[in-house]
Amino acid sequence: MxxxxxxxxxxTFPLVxxxxxxxxxxxxxxxxxxxxxxxxxxxxxxxxxxxxRSLGLDxxxxxxxxxxxxxxxxxxxxxxxxxxxxxxxxxMLHITPTLILTxxxxxxxxxxxxPIGVYAALHKGKWLDSxxxxxxxxxxxxxxxxxxxxxxxxxxxxxxxxxxxxxxTLRGMILPSVTLGGxxxxxxARMTRESVVVSIQQDFYVTALAKGLSxxxxxxxxxxxxxxxxxxxxIGLQFGALLTVAVITEAIFDWPGLGTLMFKALSERDxxxxxxxxxxxxxxYILMNLLTDLVYVKVDPRVDLYDxxx
Amino acid sequence: xxxxxxxxxxxxxxFWFGSLLIGMIVTLALVGGAFFPYSPEVTLSRRLGYPExxxxxxxxxxxxxxxxxxxxxxxxxxxxxxxxxxxxxxxGTCWGCIAGYTGGIIDNMMMxxxxxxxxxxxxxxxxxxxxxxxxxxxxxxxxxxxxxxxSFARVARGEVLAVRRLLYVEASxxxxxxxxxxxxxxxxxxILAPLLITATFSISGVMIVEASLSFLGLASADHLPTWxxxxxxxxAYIYDAPHLxxxxxxxxxxxxxxxxxxxxxxxxxxxxxxx
Numbered sequence: 001m002x003x004x005x006x007x008x009x010x011x012t013f014p015l016v017x018x019x020x021x022x023x024x025x026x027x028x029x030x031x032x033x034x035x036x037x038x039x040x041x042x043x044x045x046x047x048x049x050x051x052x053r054s055l056g057l058d059x060x061x062x063x064x065x066x067x068x069x070x071x072x073x074x075x076x077x078x079x080x081x082x083x084x085x086x087x088x089x090x091x092m093l094h095i096t097p098t099l100i101l102t103x104x105x106x107x108x109x110x111x112x113x114x115p116i117g118v119y120a121a122l123h124k125g126k127w128l129d130s131x132x133x134x135x136x137x138x139x140x141x142x143x144x145x146x147x148x149x150x151x152x153x154x155x156x157x158x159x160x161x162x163x164x165x166x167x168x169t170l171r172g173m174i175l176p177s178v179t180l181g182g183x184x185x186x187x188x189a190r191m192t193r194e195s196v197v198v199s200i201q202q203d204f205y206v207t208a209l210a211k212g213l214s215x216x217x218x219x220x221x222x223x224x225x226x227x228x229x230x231x232x233x234x235i236g237l238q239f240g241a242l243l244t245v246a247v248i249t250e251a252i253f254d255w256p257g258l259g260t261l262m263f264k265a266l267s268e269r270d271x272x273x274x275x276x277x278x279x280x281x282x283x284x285y286i287l288m289n290l291l292t293d294l295v296y297v298k299v300d301p302r303v304d305l306y307d308x309x310x
Numbered sequence: 311x312x313x314x315x316x317x318x319x320x321x322x323x324x325f326w327f328g329s330l331l332i333g334m335i336v337t338l339a340l341v342g343g344a345f346f347p348y349s350p351e352v353t354l355s356r357r358l359g360y361p362e363x364x365x366x367x368x369x370x371x372x373x374x375x376x377x378x379x380x381x382x383x384x385x386x387x388x389x390x391x392x393x394x395x396x397x398x399x400x401x402g403t404c405w406g407c408i409a410g411y412t413g414g415i416i417d418n419m420m421m422x423x424x425x426x427x428x429x430x431x432x433x434x435x436x437x438x439x440x441x442x443x444x445x446x447x448x449x450x451x452x453x454x455x456x457x458x459x460x461s462f463a464r465v466a467r468g469e470v471l472a473v474r475r476l477l478y479v480e481a482s483x484x485x486x487x488x489x490x491x492x493x494x495x496x497x498x499x500x501i502l503a504p505l506l507i508t509a510t511f512s513i514s515g516v517m518i519v520e521a522s523l524s525f526l527g528l529a530s531a532d533h534l535p536t537w538x539x540x541x542x543x544x545x546a547y548i549y550d551a552p553h554l555x556x557x558x559x560x561x562x563x564x565x566x567x568x569x570x571x572x573x574x575x576x577x578x579x580x581x582x583x584x585x
Contacts, residue, residue: 015425015426015429018426018429019426019429019430022426022430026438026439026442137567137570137571138563138567140570141514141563141566141567141570142559142563143518143521143522143525143559143562143563143566145521145522145525145538145541145542146541146555146558146559146562146563149541149545149548149555149559150555150556150559152548153548153549153552157548157549240431240432240433241431241433243431243434244431244432244433244434244437245433247433247434247437247526248522248525248526251526252545262434262437263526266437266438266441266442266528267441267527269441269442271442274438274442277434278430278434278435278438281431281434282429282430282431282434285429285430285431286429289429
């Protein structure tokens with residue numbers, strides 16, 4: 001276990017470097033140069049050359065790239081082209097709201113998804129099962145920039161129950177979290193149903209019942225442990241999707257997180273800030289994949305580490 | 311492939327339901343221009359108007375017929391989704407076939423490149439590429455395809471690895487078939503089914519991504535009424551005219567749901583899982 005964990009963690013470092021390098025070279029695919037953006041159309045040639053030199057744009061591509069990668073790894077993420085603020089600082093300011101939103105929507109997906117999946121599995125083939133599964137497929141297919149306004153319309157405008165957006169309070173977090181977690185809870189429900197259906201056909205289920213355990217105990221301790229393997233892996237795998245959807249959800253609810261920051265940076269073509277955001281999102285994505293792999297081994301006794309290590 | 315599985319496909323409810331939804335969207339796209347000849351003129355008197363008999367979807371915030379806008383949106387959405395998936399499918403299949411067929415170091419290197427692409431949250435990369443390239447229909451296709459091809463490469467390589475040692479491939483090689491012939495005549499048909507299933511699901515994925523991009527205003531600068539754009543315009547008037555955001559949202563959902571159902575039906579009939 002230790003060897004596997006260490007090796008898996010070490011393997012992510014080269015990946016991080018490559019990702020940073022890829023993000024660093026992203027601005028070279030862009031038409032136009034940042035110099036035009038900062039100075040506008042009426043700058044003199046001398047000013048342009050001066051600025052190019054100070055930004056390091058006159059050097060070769062590889063030189064610039066290696067400077068960028070080294071800088072990022074040492075904590076120097078550049079400064080925003082428009083505000084002149086340090087990129088790392090503004091990222092730090094915006095990262096907590098995004099984390100809160102993402103975690104609460106994951107929680108929301110599990111709280112809604114798992115019971116629905118279990119309930120549907122126990123009523124497999126009946127009309128209730130069909131309705132629940134149809135509903136969860138509907139949730140999966142519902143774009144969240146539609147779900148968001150819909151929830152606002154119903155709960156804030158018509159019923160007047162919840163505030164549209166109120167950062168910092170629990171009530172204000174409900175609508176954004178449900179919007180973000182909606183499609184994930186559909187996915188979790190379908191996944192849970194599938195794995196519970198498979199589990200209750202297996203020998204360990206019959207054995208546990210036969211030795212006299214109550215039905216609910218078997219369900220909670222045996223079947224759900226089995227199902228949790230799939231739920232953990234699906235939530236981990238969907239984390240990337242969740243982050244991306246967070247960009248849109250934040251835009252809808254005016255949530256002061258990374259998504260809003262990135263969207264603003266994109267529309268102002270503030271390259272260093274965009275790069276910073278993409279790096280942070282990718283890092284958390286890589287980290288989440290790592291965690292998923294490690295937790296997976298922990299939860300599923302059947303994953304044979306001997307196989308993986310050799 | 312379709313013919314071989316046809317009997318198993320047609321008995322699935324998912325298939326008919328999916329086809330129905332896709333059929334509605336396709337009809338809307340095809341018939342749109344011909345049957346809803348309302349001019350895109352601005353008529354402020356019927357601004358945000360509710361649906362009525364001659365205009366079943368109502369009017370948008372410039373007083374234009376929303377049904378005509380949605381029909382154009384259907385054309386754009388289908389065009390982007392189909393061409394993106396076509397590009398990703400072709401690139402990814404070639405990549406995966408070459409990697410899986412060659413094996414060894416080349417395979418390893420090619421798949422590490424795929425891994426790097428998959429290390430990014432794909433939508434963010436798409437978002438960054440699309441907005442840095444500039445808002446334009448073809449840049450959107452390029453940006454989505456730039457991240458979308460990797461899943462096809464994975465599927466293609468896995469399938470090629472599974473078939474390339476089979477006896478009939480070996481036999482063909484032993485009578486002197488070239489690499490190209492082996493790949494195109496013997497391997498490709500064998501791996502077509504899983505690729506087409508992946509393609510069906512990825513059409514619905516692309517539809518959501520495209521709608522999200524145009525919702526954020528990053529998809530087209532040329533004032534095409536895409537569903538995402540209609541929805542984001544309608545959002546500001548959600549209290550006065552909920553149909554403006556409701557109807558485009560339903561259409562997006564129908565498209566996505568339709569291709570998901572179709573994908574489910576294809577998968578279940580090819581792999582016969584559980585049902």
